[in-house]
Amino acid sequence: MKAKHQRLVLVTLALVAIIGAGLLAVYALRNQASYFYLPEQMLADPPQPGQAVRLGGMVEVGSLKTDPDGVTMHFMVTGKDDSRVPVRFSGIAPDLFVEGSGVVAEGKLGADGTFVADNLLAKHDENYVPRELEGMNEHQAAKMAEETTVGLK
Numbered sequence: 184m185k186a187k188h189q190r191l192v193l194v195t196l197a198l199v200a201i202i203g204a205g206l207l208a209v210y211a212l213r214n215q216a217s218y219f220y221l222p223e224q225m226l227a228d229p230p231q232p233g234q235a236v237r238l239g240g241m242v243e244v245g246s247l248k249t250d251p252d253g254v255t256m257h258f259m260v261t262g263k264d265d266s267r268v269p270v271r272f273s274g275i276a277p278d279l280f281v282e283g284s285g286v287v288a289e290g291k292l293g294a295d296g297t298f299v300a301d302n303l304l305a306k307h308d309e310n311y312v313p314r315e316l317e318g319m320n321e322h323q324a325a326k327m328a329e330e331t332t333v334g335l336k
Contacts, residue, residue: 217289222262225292232294238268239287247282260286260298272300279305 217235230236238260246259255273270288280286285306290299319327 219287221266222260222268223264223266225268225298226266229296230292233291235289235291237287237289238270238298238300239285240268242280242282242284242286243267244282258282260288268298269296270298270300272303274301274303276303277305279307281305 217237218230219237219239220230222238222240225236225238240260240262243259243261246257248257249255250257254275255271256276257269257271259267260270261267270290272288272290280303287304287306288298288300289302289304291301293299315327
């Protein structure tokens, strides 16, 4: 076999390997991708029941209720307009999860229109201050941050 043919075989094998690896990666990730919906989008064009999606919005004030089991919560996620999506979540909620704050719920839309969340991601506003720095003025907070930061200059 001539050197030209050997290179052609190697290039062909490399292309087949790259395409095969790409197809395997797409196959492995096909169930991991989840679309993001706002409440108004979910009401207008709901995903298929059972399809993994993310729902993002604000937790409606006064809507958070906890079942007697202590781990199942029900609340409403609202969007920019009057759209509201009921959400049920069983588990430990993040520390920042409170009424009136932003939330991203990962889960599936049930057949009854309730979004069943598997995971909650709480968002804080732009005025967030860590508990350790609450009550300090800007100078004190900067000094504490400087004293507790190691290895950064």
